[in-house]
Amino acid sequence: MFVRSRFPRRLAAAGVVVALSAGCSGGSGDGGSRDGCCATSSTSGSPTARGSVPEKLPLAGKVIVLDPGHQLGNRHFPLEIRRPVDAGGFKKQCNTTGAATNGGYPEATFTWQVAVATRNSLRELGARVVLTRSGNSDDLWGPCIDERGRVGNPGERGPAADLRLSIHADGVKVAGARGFHVIRPGVLEGWTDDIAKASRRLAVAVRDALVGAGFPASSYRGTDGIDVRTDLGTLNHSDVPTVMVELANLRSPADARVAESAKGRRQYAKALAEAIGSYLAR
Numbered sequence: 556m557f558v559r560s561r562f563p564r565r566l567a568a569a570g571v572v573v574a575l576s577a578g579c580s581g582g583s584g585d586g587g588s589r590d591g592c593c594a595t596s597s598t599s600g601s602p603t604a605r606g607s608v609p610e611k612l613p614l615a616g617k618v619i620v621l622d623p624g625h626q627l628g629n630r631h632f633p634l635e636i637r638r639p640v641d642a643g644g645f646k647k648q649c650n651t652t653g654a655a656t657n658g659g660y661p662e663a664t665f666t667w668q669v670a671v672a673t674r675n676s677l678r679e680l681g682a683r684v685v686l687t688r689s690g691n692s693d694d695l696w697g698p699c700i701d702e703r704g705r706v707g708n709p710g711e712r713g714p715a716a717d718l719r720l721s722i723h724a725d726g727v728k729v730a731g732a733r734g735f736h737v738i739r740p741g742v743l744e745g746w747t748d749d750i751a752k753a754s755r756r757l758a759v760a761v762r763d764a765l766v767g768a769g770f771p772a773s774s775y776r777g778t779d780g781i782d783v784r785t786d787l788g789t790l791n792h793s794d795v796p797t798v799m800v801e802l803a804n805l806r807s808p809a810d811a812r813v814a815e816s817a818k819g820r821r822q823y824a825k826a827l828a829e830a831i832g833s834y835l836a837r
Protein backbone atom coordinates (compact mmCIF):
# COMPACT_ATOMS: atom_id res chain seq x y z
CA MET A 556 0.00 0.00 0.00
CA PHE A 557 1.43 3.35 -0.92
CA VAL A 558 1.81 5.78 1.90
CA ARG A 559 -0.50 8.65 1.13
CA SER A 560 1.28 11.08 3.38
CA ARG A 561 4.55 10.58 1.58
CA PHE A 562 3.24 10.46 -1.97
CA PRO A 563 2.31 14.08 -2.60
CA ARG A 564 5.53 15.44 -1.18
CA ARG A 565 7.64 13.20 -3.34
CA LEU A 566 5.65 14.17 -6.41
CA ALA A 567 5.97 17.82 -5.63
CA ALA A 568 9.69 17.46 -5.30
CA ALA A 569 9.84 15.82 -8.68
CA GLY A 570 7.71 18.50 -10.32
CA VAL A 571 5.67 15.79 -11.96
CA VAL A 572 3.09 16.49 -14.68
CA VAL A 573 0.71 13.74 -15.61
CA ALA A 574 -1.73 13.29 -18.48
CA LEU A 575 -4.25 10.49 -18.42
CA SER A 576 -6.10 9.23 -21.44
CA ALA A 577 -8.80 6.67 -21.41
CA GLY A 578 -10.34 5.06 -24.43
CA CYS A 579 -8.47 6.15 -27.51
CA SER A 580 -5.19 4.40 -27.51
CA GLY A 581 -4.86 0.79 -28.27
CA GLY A 582 -5.32 -2.26 -26.30
CA SER A 583 -6.22 -5.70 -27.22
CA GLY A 584 -8.87 -4.00 -29.23
CA ASP A 585 -10.72 -0.78 -29.58
CA GLY A 586 -11.19 0.84 -32.89
CA GLY A 587 -12.56 3.55 -35.04
CA SER A 588 -12.67 7.20 -34.51
CA ARG A 589 -16.32 8.13 -34.68
CA ASP A 590 -16.44 9.01 -31.07
CA GLY A 591 -14.06 11.90 -31.59
CA CYS A 592 -11.78 10.56 -28.98
CA CYS A 593 -8.92 12.22 -27.28
CA ALA A 594 -10.96 14.69 -25.33
CA THR A 595 -8.57 16.52 -23.13
CA SER A 596 -8.94 18.14 -19.84
CA SER A 597 -6.64 19.86 -17.54
CA THR A 598 -6.44 21.19 -14.09
CA SER A 599 -4.09 23.54 -12.44
CA GLY A 600 -3.31 24.23 -8.88
CA SER A 601 -6.03 25.47 -6.60
CA PRO A 602 -6.26 29.17 -5.91
CA THR A 603 -4.55 29.98 -2.72
CA ALA A 604 -5.70 32.07 0.15
CA ARG A 605 -4.82 35.70 -0.31
CA GLY A 606 -1.29 36.51 0.47
CA SER A 607 -0.17 32.94 0.84
CA VAL A 608 2.40 31.25 -1.33
CA PRO A 609 0.70 28.95 -3.85
CA GLU A 610 1.23 25.31 -3.04
CA LYS A 611 2.15 23.33 -6.08
CA LEU A 612 -0.01 20.28 -6.55
CA PRO A 613 2.03 17.07 -6.71
CA LEU A 614 1.16 16.28 -10.32
CA ALA A 615 1.08 19.85 -11.62
CA GLY A 616 2.54 19.98 -15.10
CA LYS A 617 2.14 16.28 -15.74
CA VAL A 618 0.16 14.92 -18.66
CA ILE A 619 -1.35 11.45 -18.46
CA VAL A 620 -3.19 9.54 -21.13
CA LEU A 621 -5.81 7.07 -19.94
CA ASP A 622 -7.00 4.61 -22.53
CA PRO A 623 -10.18 2.76 -21.53
CA GLY A 624 -10.29 -0.30 -23.72
CA HIS A 625 -13.06 -0.79 -26.31
CA GLN A 626 -15.99 1.43 -27.14
CA LEU A 627 -19.36 0.09 -25.97
CA GLY A 628 -20.83 0.13 -29.49
CA ASN A 629 -18.02 -1.81 -31.18
CA ARG A 630 -20.22 -4.84 -31.72
CA HIS A 631 -22.54 -2.83 -33.95
CA PHE A 632 -19.72 -1.91 -36.33
CA PRO A 633 -18.13 -5.21 -37.40
CA LEU A 634 -16.73 -3.90 -40.67
CA GLU A 635 -15.03 -0.96 -39.03
CA ILE A 636 -13.74 -3.03 -36.14
CA ARG A 637 -12.32 -5.80 -38.33
CA ARG A 638 -10.36 -3.42 -40.58
CA PRO A 639 -6.67 -4.37 -40.47
CA VAL A 640 -4.34 -1.74 -39.06
CA ASP A 641 -0.62 -1.59 -38.38
CA ALA A 642 0.06 -3.05 -34.95
CA GLY A 643 3.84 -2.62 -34.95
CA GLY A 644 5.19 -3.87 -38.26
CA PHE A 645 2.36 -6.37 -38.68
CA LYS A 646 -1.40 -6.19 -39.11
CA LYS A 647 -4.14 -6.74 -36.55
CA GLN A 648 -7.77 -5.84 -36.61
CA CYS A 649 -8.73 -2.32 -35.57
CA ASN A 650 -10.38 -3.40 -32.36
CA THR A 651 -12.58 -6.00 -30.66
CA THR A 652 -15.85 -5.93 -28.76
CA GLY A 653 -14.21 -6.61 -25.42
CA ALA A 654 -15.27 -8.93 -22.61
CA ALA A 655 -18.21 -8.96 -20.18
CA THR A 656 -19.22 -10.52 -16.89
CA ASN A 657 -21.56 -13.51 -16.86
CA GLY A 658 -24.23 -11.02 -15.83
CA GLY A 659 -23.65 -8.93 -18.96
CA TYR A 660 -21.69 -6.00 -17.50
CA PRO A 661 -19.43 -4.96 -20.38
CA GLU A 662 -15.70 -4.41 -20.24
CA ALA A 663 -16.19 -1.14 -22.13
CA THR A 664 -18.38 0.24 -19.36
CA PHE A 665 -16.12 -1.05 -16.62
CA THR A 666 -12.98 0.46 -18.14
CA TRP A 667 -14.75 3.73 -18.84
CA GLN A 668 -15.99 4.05 -15.27
CA VAL A 669 -12.62 3.20 -13.78
CA ALA A 670 -10.85 5.59 -16.18
CA VAL A 671 -13.13 8.48 -15.29
CA ALA A 672 -12.64 7.87 -11.57
CA THR A 673 -8.89 7.65 -12.07
CA ARG A 674 -8.93 10.84 -14.11
CA ASN A 675 -10.76 12.64 -11.33
CA SER A 676 -8.22 11.53 -8.76
CA LEU A 677 -5.33 12.63 -10.95
CA ARG A 678 -6.94 15.98 -11.62
CA GLU A 679 -7.16 16.59 -7.89
CA LEU A 680 -3.42 16.08 -7.77
CA GLY A 681 -2.95 18.68 -10.50
CA ALA A 682 -2.43 16.45 -13.52
CA ARG A 683 -3.73 17.10 -16.98
CA VAL A 684 -5.55 14.02 -18.18
CA VAL A 685 -6.36 12.94 -21.72
CA LEU A 686 -8.85 10.18 -22.45
CA THR A 687 -8.66 8.24 -25.70
CA ARG A 688 -12.42 8.17 -26.04
CA SER A 689 -14.87 10.91 -25.19
CA GLY A 690 -17.68 8.74 -23.87
CA ASN A 691 -19.15 5.26 -23.49
CA SER A 692 -21.92 4.80 -26.01
CA ASP A 693 -23.65 1.98 -27.84
CA ASP A 694 -23.75 4.25 -30.90
CA LEU A 695 -19.99 4.69 -31.13
CA TRP A 696 -16.98 2.56 -32.03
CA GLY A 697 -13.23 2.80 -31.83
CA PRO A 698 -10.72 4.23 -31.97
CA CYS A 699 -8.45 1.60 -33.52
CA ILE A 700 -5.48 0.25 -31.63
CA ASP A 701 -2.95 2.21 -33.69
CA GLU A 702 -4.68 5.50 -33.01
CA ARG A 703 -5.04 4.69 -29.32
CA GLY A 704 -1.39 3.81 -29.12
CA ARG A 705 -0.27 7.16 -30.51
CA VAL A 706 -2.29 9.43 -28.24
CA GLY A 707 0.14 11.44 -26.16
CA ASN A 708 3.15 10.73 -28.36
CA PRO A 709 5.33 13.78 -28.99
CA GLY A 710 4.33 15.35 -32.29
CA GLU A 711 0.80 13.96 -32.22
CA ARG A 712 -2.29 16.09 -31.78
CA GLY A 713 -2.66 17.15 -28.18
CA PRO A 714 -0.11 17.44 -25.42
CA ALA A 715 2.82 15.08 -25.14
CA ALA A 716 2.18 12.73 -22.24
CA ASP A 717 4.43 11.61 -19.44
CA LEU A 718 2.84 8.18 -19.68
CA ARG A 719 -0.10 6.29 -21.12
CA LEU A 720 -2.13 3.70 -19.23
CA SER A 721 -4.48 1.39 -21.11
CA ILE A 722 -7.23 -0.02 -18.92
CA HIS A 723 -8.84 -3.34 -19.81
CA ALA A 724 -10.42 -6.40 -18.23
CA ASP A 725 -10.05 -9.98 -19.35
CA GLY A 726 -12.71 -12.55 -20.21
CA VAL A 727 -11.12 -15.97 -19.76
CA LYS A 728 -13.62 -18.78 -19.25
CA VAL A 729 -11.47 -21.06 -17.15
CA ALA A 730 -12.63 -22.14 -13.73
CA GLY A 731 -10.67 -20.42 -10.99
CA ALA A 732 -8.93 -17.98 -13.37
CA ARG A 733 -9.00 -14.63 -11.63
CA GLY A 734 -6.93 -11.61 -10.73
CA PHE A 735 -5.23 -8.72 -12.53
CA HIS A 736 -2.17 -8.68 -14.73
CA VAL A 737 -0.14 -5.77 -16.07
CA ILE A 738 1.15 -6.08 -19.63
CA ARG A 739 4.34 -4.22 -20.43
CA PRO A 740 5.87 -3.90 -23.90
CA GLY A 741 8.76 -6.19 -24.67
CA VAL A 742 11.58 -4.92 -26.86
CA LEU A 743 10.43 -4.64 -30.46
CA GLU A 744 13.30 -3.10 -32.41
CA GLY A 745 12.33 0.20 -33.97
CA TRP A 746 9.09 0.33 -32.01
CA THR A 747 9.39 -0.14 -28.27
CA ASP A 748 13.12 -0.38 -27.68
CA ASP A 749 13.10 3.25 -26.54
CA ILE A 750 10.32 2.88 -23.97
CA ALA A 751 10.69 -0.71 -22.76
CA LYS A 752 12.83 0.08 -19.74
CA ALA A 753 10.69 2.92 -18.42
CA SER A 754 7.55 0.92 -19.14
CA ARG A 755 8.93 -1.90 -17.03
CA ARG A 756 9.21 0.47 -14.09
CA LEU A 757 5.67 1.67 -14.71
CA ALA A 758 4.45 -1.93 -14.76
CA VAL A 759 6.02 -2.58 -11.37
CA ALA A 760 4.41 0.57 -9.96
CA VAL A 761 0.96 -0.48 -11.20
CA ARG A 762 1.40 -4.05 -9.96
CA ASP A 763 2.61 -2.92 -6.55
CA ALA A 764 -0.26 -0.46 -6.13
CA LEU A 765 -2.89 -3.06 -7.03
CA VAL A 766 -1.36 -5.63 -4.70
CA GLY A 767 -1.14 -2.99 -2.00
CA ALA A 768 -4.83 -2.26 -2.44
CA GLY A 769 -5.62 -5.93 -1.90
CA PHE A 770 -6.26 -7.06 -5.46
CA PRO A 771 -4.99 -10.55 -6.28
CA ALA A 772 -2.43 -10.99 -9.06
CA SER A 773 -3.49 -13.20 -11.95
CA SER A 774 -3.72 -16.90 -11.26
CA TYR A 775 -3.47 -17.71 -14.97
CA ARG A 776 -1.23 -15.23 -16.80
CA GLY A 777 2.14 -13.52 -16.32
CA THR A 778 4.54 -13.76 -13.40
CA ASP A 779 3.71 -12.01 -10.15
CA GLY A 780 1.04 -10.00 -11.95
CA ILE A 781 3.20 -8.83 -14.87
CA ASP A 782 3.22 -10.13 -18.44
CA VAL A 783 5.41 -9.05 -21.36
CA ARG A 784 4.09 -8.85 -24.92
CA THR A 785 5.19 -7.56 -28.30
CA ASP A 786 1.94 -8.28 -30.19
CA LEU A 787 -0.23 -5.41 -28.91
CA GLY A 788 -0.60 -2.48 -31.27
CA THR A 789 -1.58 -0.14 -28.48
CA LEU A 790 1.73 -0.69 -26.72
CA ASN A 791 3.86 -0.95 -29.85
CA HIS A 792 2.79 2.44 -31.19
CA SER A 793 3.71 4.28 -28.01
CA ASP A 794 6.63 6.65 -27.80
CA VAL A 795 6.02 7.33 -24.12
CA PRO A 796 6.21 4.89 -21.20
CA THR A 797 3.12 2.72 -21.30
CA VAL A 798 1.48 -0.39 -19.93
CA MET A 799 -1.86 -2.09 -20.32
CA VAL A 800 -3.59 -3.43 -17.24
CA GLU A 801 -6.17 -6.19 -17.28
CA LEU A 802 -7.76 -5.28 -13.97
CA ALA A 803 -9.81 -8.42 -13.52
CA ASN A 804 -11.09 -11.53 -15.23
CA LEU A 805 -14.72 -10.57 -15.70
CA ARG A 806 -15.72 -14.24 -16.16
CA SER A 807 -14.56 -14.96 -12.63
CA PRO A 808 -17.54 -14.56 -10.28
CA ALA A 809 -15.22 -13.27 -7.55
CA ASP A 810 -13.62 -10.65 -9.79
CA ALA A 811 -16.98 -9.73 -11.35
CA ARG A 812 -18.45 -8.93 -7.94
CA VAL A 813 -15.72 -6.36 -7.38
CA ALA A 814 -15.82 -4.93 -10.90
CA GLU A 815 -19.59 -4.55 -10.84
CA SER A 816 -19.56 -2.61 -7.58
CA ALA A 817 -19.02 1.13 -7.34
CA LYS A 818 -16.83 0.56 -4.30
CA GLY A 819 -14.66 -1.89 -6.20
CA ARG A 820 -14.22 0.50 -9.10
CA ARG A 821 -13.26 3.30 -6.72
CA GLN A 822 -10.61 1.04 -5.23
CA TYR A 823 -9.22 0.20 -8.65
CA ALA A 824 -9.10 3.89 -9.58
CA LYS A 825 -7.42 4.87 -6.33
CA ALA A 826 -4.74 2.24 -6.83
CA LEU A 827 -4.10 3.32 -10.43
CA ALA A 828 -3.80 6.98 -9.46
CA GLU A 829 -1.38 6.04 -6.69
CA ALA A 830 0.65 3.93 -9.10
CA ILE A 831 0.96 6.82 -11.53
CA GLY A 832 1.91 9.21 -8.78
CA SER A 833 4.49 6.81 -7.46
CA TYR A 834 5.99 6.25 -10.90
CA LEU A 835 6.22 9.95 -11.69
CA ALA A 836 7.69 10.84 -8.32
CA ARG A 837 10.89 8.99 -9.07
Ligand SMILES: [Zn+2]
Pocket residue numbers: 582583584624625653654662723724725
Ligand atom coordinates in the same frame (compact mmCIF):
# COMPACT_ATOMS: atom_id res chain seq x y z
ZN1 LIG B 1 -9.94 -5.42 -23.50
